Amino acid sequence: MTQETVEKVVIFFAGDSGDGIQLTGTQFTNTTALHGNDLSTFPDFPAEIRAPQGTLAGVSGFQISFGSTEIYTPGDECDVLVVMNVAALKANIKRLKKGGAIILNLDGFDKRNMKLAGFSEEQNPLFDNSLEGYQVSEMNVTKLTRECLVDSVLGTKEKDRCKNMFVLGFIYWMYNRTLDHTIQFLSDKFKNKPDVFDANIKVLKAGYNFANTCEVSSGRFEVKPAKMARGTYRNIMGNQAAAMGFIAGAQQSGLDLFYGSYPITPASDILHELAKHKNFKVRSFQAEDEIAAISAAIGASFGGALGVTATSGPGVALKGEAIGLAFMLELPLVIVNVQRGGPSTGLPTKTEQADLLQAVYGRNGEAPVPVISASTPSDCFSAALEACRIAIEHMTPVFFLSDGYIANGAEPWCFPQSKDLPSIKPKMATANTDYLPYKRDEKLVRNWAVPGMQGLEHRVGGLEKENETGNVSYDSDNHQMMVKTRAEKVERIADFIPDQQLDSGAQQAKILVLGWGSTYGAIKSAIKELLAEGKSVAHAHLRYIVPFPNNLGKLLEGYDHIVIPEINNGQLIKLIRDKYLVDAKGLNKIKGTPFQSREIKNHLLDLLNGD
């Protein structure tokens, strides 16, 4: 058997949504992370949880790219495609590179599965030569799993549920990984079900040994640990990181965290994560709808807590009026939008960046709200923490934008220590002093008096307020002045955020690629390759969209062309053109999937060549 050392591998696992594909993917990811590889993952869920078995609609996928070099994206093309049935193969063969490896479960290619997938017998890819040119490893996963469990007391259905472990064991052998992490995981998961635990372990080992002894595999590979910066790492997913960012925001400000939310894909995992951490005094509240969720968070903030609410685009549409209220009240509040494909219910399980303008403009009246975005799974932590800082120190609702891609994606994270995190200082009023609720400091921020503070009783509300006193006022000059003041307050936040940095490239070049959010990895990979080829390109990635960093206009002047790739029909580009009057060009993809780095690279090459 040959053993080859490779720098980077992309594997795609695909099967029925009931095949345990996501678990297989996550286990391989965690083991790979512990092995010291850099990595990036991307789960691809079917829209229906229980789509009919064996159908194309029911295919669930999980992509991982890992390597001994830096990895910024889950990869454009796959080197290995692991498929549990014919539907999974048909749906994903286009992802596989020419000459790539296919590992397939023969039992998923029988008459029945062909029919379920909607194909005739003649279309069976095993016999129509369509797999020629790929390295195919075939095995009867279902049969082998059952054989391995003949002595088990489990029923056939339960036995069949172990078959993902066979595949996982097989892949572990192929890439020289230990089984330790998964064994530990299974022993925790099935603590109270020894029979299920035994069966899973047995099948996992059987898959590993099968790969070792049978000649089906196309070889064994070694992917050495990556040379990453020194430090202690863990694996992290975006929603998990965001949840931790909010807990950190509460700790660093000394406030209690109140989290109000109504379940919606792909934001629900933040609720699940926070609900687990009640020992951090997190008050998580599953409300009756999105309006109640944000309203409750506003109530909590009024009471002196850090109110946070998360949802996806449709939920933000419902929260609009309440965001306006929080803006008028000038209370801290973080609104999370884990974006998904729109409009309306759109593509709930797919990713998109199409809610940026909704965040920036989507309210009645003049109601600008700071907008912050996260660019990678681990970046969700610091972006969420920063959203908390701005909300609390500037007394304003803040939008935090993530999306399905980074929310569910994972990467290694050199996590920070709490002592290195910024401290956040709420602007509390002092009890028993003369209190004018809407008197402002030089940042135009008001003082915060919360119930329980003696002598500071006051009323707030959504009606226009008189300057300083906060009393209801219908005076026209006062209204204009207040509208301008509230806008200026948000603008001045620019003085309290870092200048925009270049991610790579020089201050002056032909092309600047200006990105925001989850396009980070794909842009970074493309630019890295182009710079290595000596091309005149640079990359800047925005975290702050409202307000923009003070130096952004100046920075844009250094380039002949500005290209703005977005997973939408062109939204940041409108803001940039509007504010800086530059002739920026969009690169837009609206397919529910992230950019591949080569799509960006090819686009830039065309532009450079056309010059």
Next chain:
Amino acid sequence: METNKYTAKDFATDQEVRWCPGCGDYSILKQVQTVMPEIGVPKEDIVFISGIGCSSRFPYYMETYGMHSIHGRATAIASGLKAARPDLSVWIITGDGDSLSIGGNHLIHLLRRNFDTNILLFNNQIYGLTKGQYSPTSEEGKKTKSTPMGSIDHPFNPLALCMGADATFVARTMDRDPKHMRQMLQRSNEHKGTSLLEIYQNCNVFNDGAFFGYTDKATKSEQTLFLEHGQPLIFGVNKEKGIKLDGFKPIVVSLDKVTEDELWVHDEKNRVKADLLTRFFGEDLPRPFGVFYSEERTCYEDALQAQIDQAVELKGEGDLDTLLRGSNTWEIE
């Protein structure tokens, strides 16, 4: 200031009260300001939260913490406030449109969760602030600006709705009976859990006289029934009539024909009877006022706190570094 030294004046703000002259809201404001000194809570620990409507201007006139929020959401805002700050005395001010139309969803969810808050539902059977459209409590056939041929909506029976949502305290009073209103405000305050107090409130501009039958001297004693725990249901000018149960059917009887011990004796703890009482909603039976139902049930905020305490006990107080580190890490040298 010590709480026992407060007077009603201490709860008045410097803001000019802006309801129409003669509006029932004035009376409610006065009774609430009168009761506040008696509840023994420092001003700074009291919060009034309202939605939108004429009635929802209320917090501006109360010298406590307050929020005039958005239409229908006061109940949801108060839920979050109470979850975060169980120590506060939280009062919700809402209209019939605010609580039963746009905010109907939040109202029923607040009731089932049983946050310890007090809801004062100002029912004037009309949209006052938007100048007189029919509301979800307006009677069928009502002619308003939006129903020139009469309303074809079947109205809500608010208290029956609240009983259906498993409210733990349900009561009714009216703007023109200050003494009764003060009693009901006291009872609402004493109840641990969500207390819902419906207040019949006259909108003399858009729905004048909606409740005259219950408030006017000439008809009041015939058309109203004041509930007292442990007392038989008796009404009439000379207290000459009573209510008797015939199976599940309430019937009006004359006291010269039946004795008092045959009458329905009011029991606030009896859910089935309270349900029946909320159904005294037509012309044939007098309209009940008082506490219909009162039950002790765990409040959401207490259960939430108990879970937090339990989590701290099981896992220890949360340590951010432990959380950040997770369960699987590796070193890069």
